[in-house]
Amino acid sequence: MVAMQMRQVSAVIAAVFVAWGITLSATAQQQKKLTVYSGREEKIMAPLIEKAQKALNMDIEVRYGDSTSLAIALIEEGKNSPADIFYAQDAGSLGAVAKENLTQKLPNQLLQKVEPQFRSSTGQWVGISGRARVIDYNTKLVKPGELPGSVMQLTDPKWRDKVGWSPTNGSFQSFVSAMRIMEGDRQTLEWLKAMKANGAKTYDGNSAIVEALGRGEIALGLVNNYYLYRFTKDDPNFPVAIHHTQGDAGALINAAGVAVLQTTDQKNDAQKFVAYLLSQEAQQFLTQQFYEYPLVGGIPVSQKQVPLQQLQPPKIDLSQLSDLKGTLGLLQEAGLL
Structure with a gap:
């Protein structure tokens, strides 16, 4: 009975992959190890990865690092990279690797899921x-009416020594890239220097920023939206809340996204891995366990999250x-790296 059920599950998965234009190999049991460079913790x-290995009957090896460092490594390795997949925590790192012509175009059947x-x-x-940039704040130190309307206001002397940030973080660096697009390099540099001086x-x-907020070491922190919920899950009275600017x-x-690299000799397996990440199982896992935003339609957002459509991003x-x-x-140039 169990064997029959497993064959039925395999048939369903195979049908899904065929529908998405991904061919299943007849020698699936003899597949090589898929190598993923992961900027995700x-x-x-x-x-x-454990879920993906079971669902796909695939051996997956992961090299961890921050997204920026891995992007630089992939660019330096070039055609000699052992990586098949780059899973980055931000679009900037993915774009940097794609800009060097190191990625493959994904099938439309996968792209159109998002x-x-x-x-x-x-x-x-x-x-x-998906992940939204936010300002987390200590509710004992800052009242809602005192919160800044924009990150540009954080250079005000009233926030001196009260703001936490992580310049080496890939998501923060993408945020800076966004500021460069919106405000220009000169004003962004001035903001960075003013923040440091403040x-x-x-x-x-x-x-680490959210932990420091909880201790009252700082009053405000520039972070991604989902980190706070990992703390309040264990401590409902954790004295930190989220503020969304507009x-x-x-x-x-x-x-956070993935690219299939030009260096892969397992294009089919790599695409199956991407398809799994876009599956209902993986999307629900990221949403319910780690409070990130699902990007595939029909997956409910965590009840703790403000729905994406209610946010006002640039x-x-x-x-x-x-x-x-x-x-x-x-x-x-700002003296932060």
Whole structure:
């Protein structure tokens, strides 16, 4: 009975892949190991990879690092890279790799699972989950009426030594890229220098910023929307809340996404992996377990999240965030890297 059920499940998965234009190999049991470069943290990816391996009967190996560093590594490795897939936490890193002609165009059947604003305009990568930039704040230190209307106001002396950020973080760097597009390099550089002069405190990632907020070490933090919920899940009284700005770079809605690399000799398997990430199972996992926004239609958002359609992000083509080199240079000029 169990064997029959497994054959039925395999038949259903095979039918889905065929419908999406992905051919299943007759020698699936003899597939090579799929290598994924992941800018997503291991505590998210490890259980997701385990699910994918079981669903696809595939051996998957993951190399972890921050998205920016992995993008640079892929560019340096070029045609000698062992990677098959790049899974980045932000569109900027994906765009930087695509800009170097290191990615393959994905099948339309996969691209069309996601709205145009969350995929490459040339089909080189596709978003898997959405994340909104927000200002988290300590509710004991800041009243809602005191919150800034824009991130540009954080250079005000009243926020001296009270703001946390993470300049080495890929999502933060994409946010800076968005500011460059909206405000220009000169004004963005001035903002970065003014923030530093105003005592903005540097942390190693978003989680560290939220932890510092909870301790009252800082009053405001520039982070992604979903990190707070990982804290309130264990402590409903955690004294931090989310503030959404409107229309500025601080309201950017970015996408964690994937690209199939030119170096892969497992194009079919790589596309099956992408198809799995766009499946209902994977989308629900990222939404319900990690509070990210699903990008495939028909998947309900976590009840704790403000629905995407209620947010007011800036009108930016995420493919424009690809000038990683320019953003890193600006951060270096500001003395932040």
